Amino acid sequence: MRLIHLLAATALVSAPLAAQTTPPPAPEFARIVDEGTNRSQVMVLAQQMTDVLGPRLTNSPAMRKAEDWAVAEFKRMGLTNVRKDGFDFGRGWSIERSSVRMMTPRAVQLTAIPIAWTPPVSATAPIVVAPMTKKEHFAAWRGKLAGKIVLVSAPGKVDDATEAPFKRLSGEDIAKLDTFKEPTWDPAKNARNMARMTFEEDLDAFLKAEGAVALARISYRDDKLLHGEGYQHRTGAQTPGVEIAAEDYRRLTRLAAMGQAPTLEIVSDVKFDDSDRQAYNILADIPGTDKSGSYVMAGAHFDSWVAGDGATDNAAGSAMVMEAARIIRASGIRTKRTIRFALWTGEEQSLYGSISYIEKYLARRPAPATPQNSDQNYYGQTQRFPVTPLPGYRDLAAYFNIDNGSGKLRGIYAENNAAAVPILREWLSPFGPMGADSVVFGRTGGTDHQFMAAVGLPAFQFIQDPLDYESVTHHSGADTFDHLKATDMRQGAMVLAWMLVKAANADAPLPRNPIPQAPLPTDPFQTPDPNAE
């Protein structure tokens, strides 16, 4: 590990020299940079996805329009085999209008948003502050919630923002990522995550049974940001729900604690759409010259939550994927292997789109033991064995994912794939002067390459400058086009196009890790986390 660590540090420091010491880049490199710099369409594509199409909640009417738009765009670019690849997902949902007002003890227009997949409501009712995080908490509130708007979160405290919200990675930051990360399995943590999902459904049912008017939860960010992430996309929730800005929510709880429990007026004019329960990945190809079936792929999830326009999460990645396709086509570059482009859907609900692709074309795992609703397919995914490769398993020679905002690409996570490191490093080396040539050994998760890597496929996610992604835009109302960085997005599309071309023309597909054969071991000596809920 030490050696790899040093290599990474060296690559980082001597990045501008790397281009001089490695062979001169292929002519394709110059063509990609020319097309991606001088005739870039990446911001035009991103603006269509955000300003024009708006947030793209999976199966929502806006997502349907976005799917049609993406298919048309890929066709316009001259891609082939452009298709919607469907799987059972659940209901569409959208917001028409919403308003939450405090009516007593004084009038305040609150900052709030409906929670996705909750039913509509228009009502005025008193609040009750009833924080509940597990089923055991229900007993204390039974019989006390009828006719009430139930504030289900603890109010918490303002988080003092002592770090800069907008960041770029230093060489030191990147070097820290360059460590072997042992795949771990923490059954207690998984159980807690599962319980949290199940709890949302239990709470929804409990509140419905109790005759609550609606539930309100607190935003998890301060300073009036909202998110509105929802649950139960398969059935829709039963209890209307809103997320209230932290400052407004805490005021409600304080007034209640003073014996002046406010009355709220909630208007949540939202609509379900059951015209089609299938969600659709969008797939499109640039065919290779070799007919072996071997292909490389780039992907980004196209779906978003609804508070903003899903700009950094993940119109940014989607636009870079589409722009990479356009660049390759427009440059007239032909490759040996086919290059496939994927815009995933259902990612925000738990990587449903990429899981569907894996299950259809790459490898199967046994079904989860528990009935599948909400996000239960996600948790425990890596523990279900055996992994059975499908005929398409060998065909996928490389997969590159983008899903960390609009920040400049700084390199790539090698996902503990030691044999791939020097190859990825060589491929990225011409991007040293553009800051993108770091290959780190470690793994990253939470997006669509994850379960491909988990079945042994050479699937990778790029490292990106975080900008204000974690601090501000991720899932929030501020996730809009103006938070995207054009220079960074152009660079990302060029890097992606280049990596696809290199992978598609490589003599051999990227080396793979072995197909995992058994569940990850749990550490018998593991000390329980004292901070766990």
Added chain:
Amino acid sequence: MRLIHLLAATALVSAPLAAQTTPPPAPEFARIVDEGTNRSQVMVLAQQMTDVLGPRLTNSPAMRKAEDWAVAEFKRMGLTNVRKDGFDFGRGWSIERSSVRMMTPRAVQLTAIPIAWTPPVSATAPIVVAPMTKKEHFAAWRGKLAGKIVLVSAPGKVDDATEAPFKRLSGEDIAKLDTFKEPTWDPAKNARNMARMTFEEDLDAFLKAEGAVALARISYRDDKLLHGEGYQHRTGAQTPGVEIAAEDYRRLTRLAAMGQAPTLEIVSDVKFDDSDRQAYNILADIPGTDKSGSYVMAGAHFDSWVAGDGATDNAAGSAMVMEAARIIRASGIRTKRTIRFALWTGEEQSLYGSISYIEKYLARRPAPATPQNSDQNYYGQTQRFPVTPLPGYRDLAAYFNIDNGSGKLRGIYAENNAAAVPILREWLSPFGPMGADSVVFGRTGGTDHQFMAAVGLPAFQFIQDPLDYESVTHHSGADTFDHLKATDMRQGAMVLAWMLVKAANADAPLPRNPIPQAPLPTDPFQTPDPNAE
């Protein structure tokens, strides 16, 4: 200057020792700290002002309730001569309900707030993006705005937040304040500020004459924060107006630039209240034993804007002032001089409350040359001569102001009053261990001590840790009780109580600077600021 600078730095570094090397604090010190620490009411007072009373726009119905509450509280604490001291101000105004929605090309509930003192509206109309910053811009839009919602701001760009929003001052930060700041007079800058005020009124009248439905401006902070500061409190504005969150505003302008100018639905259910045009400072005394008429005073402005609850601006200062009064009364401390407590009003519109107090009781300046509307009394105030002291001029022995959020007091600005520096330093020295013993030579402005200091009175503002005041809470919707820091507020009230007691018992009143005799000179060689608008 160098000497003073060094002294300040030394005081800072050796703060914990200062208490040992200065004479032991008077018994009053221990009584103040005991009362202010162990039986503090400062957060109870602040919560009443924010959660319960809410935002306190000058002359609004909420402010009337707040005035009554403050009078009752001061009386309950046993203060005497508790009174409302009125002056002509203008109209009351409040928000009942508001909503701004984009209706086409797609439905989005926007984040927006009515602008204070604009009239109500309920309408649906298309937007036109017509940025105007001076009267010369009107010609281009004449005849094009009827029936439109006019977006009057340029959209600008997201400001990358590369500094931490939440800050405390380091010793180095404080040392930087310890410099002589020559009072300056920049007639060009003053003219620009005046023109900006006048322009708001001109724009309002222009849009009314053109038949615009409403105006919309952009929030000056990103990440969905809103403010809603208004204008024309004397007459009320003629054109309905809303401030739209930066992200939402920019989306509108981009869609318009793409030829898809959105239609908005605006509901601004706001009310004027003309039951009383007088605004009222709240004054209350703790009488001294000496009947000479000499008194010391603490003040904070009690009024606020309306997006939040006016917590850090300035329930914090108001609560510290009231708590200082309570501490002194509850400690049974008697002083030679009377101690007066002032809760100013109309500060946000331009220090109207403190200007009124000065003009009634302390010193007169000639009336402004231009007719007084909006904030024109503020600009040019320091240039109007002669200053004519009133009989009360000599009586005010010291004035202490608090108005920079809820952050811990770190010391005090000596307002270029060299003779006062060692005295203030001695008085503050017992607060070294609590971090409040820095005396800096420099000046600060923008709040209610400013025009007292400008007529030569010993009037001072404290230095405070900024916390998230400048970055987040100042005038914004996030200016709520949960952004106040209890430990800091308790410290502030104790420091203030102590300084009042010391000033009220001092053998001699604080030294004063001479009464200014003539306008400040302008620099004939001054280079015009190339960045000026």
